[in-house]
Amino acid sequence: MILWGRPSSVNVQKVLWALSESAVPFDHHIVGGKYGGTDTATFKVMTPVPRVPVLQDGDLTLWESHAILRHLAGGVPPLADQWMEYTTSTLQPAFLQMFYELVRTAPADRTKDAEALKATFLAAVAPLEWQLRKTQWLGGDSFGMADIAAGAMMVRACDLCDPLSPQVARWYEQLQTRPAYRAVVMTSYEELRA
Structure with a gap:
């Protein structure tokens, strides 16, 4: 798993927190805000909006923090x-x-x-x-x-x-x-x- 986003973003913090709670191994690429990187060709292939977070899980790429949380939970009650x-x-x-x-x-x-x-x-x-x-x-x-x-x-x-x-x-x-x-x-x- 790869998480894209800057740790000072509340929406990225949601996903970092969920990943940390689950102890799922992941790589974290810091992009967005003062770090830039959301206007690169690599990032534009993953999402139609230049915002973080973005999660790559194998062949699946998700953007929008709550969609990512639902994915990580395997469904939400x-x-x-x-x-x-x-x-x-x-x-x-x-x-x-x-x-x-x-x-x-x-x-x-x-x-x-x-x-x-x-x-x-x-x-x-x-x-x-x-x-x-x-x-x-x-x-x-x-x-x-x-x-x-x-x-x-x-x-x-x-x-x-x-x-x-x-x-x-x-x-x-x-x-x-x-x-x-x-x-x-x-x-x-x-x-x-x-």
């Missing part, structure tokens, strides 16, 4: 799949708006209301609390791909605002006990700061 889709449609877009404005945009160039962006993200986190009152993890009683999909952005989100209602706080503490989470996700993102 419906409850976990639902939360992965929620992450794609609601949680991550709200996070990215906040993150891009407060981290990736220079203070002098910021045009959006930081408090409104934080409020939108906190509203997107609220459904996680609802689920985590009922189950230990997002997909049920066992750690899984839904936790990786949603959990990858929590370190950065907690740096920017306090999204931790009681059960989300419990879940986030559980994530932090996982060695792969600490090694892959709880890392510096200073290279992304404007």
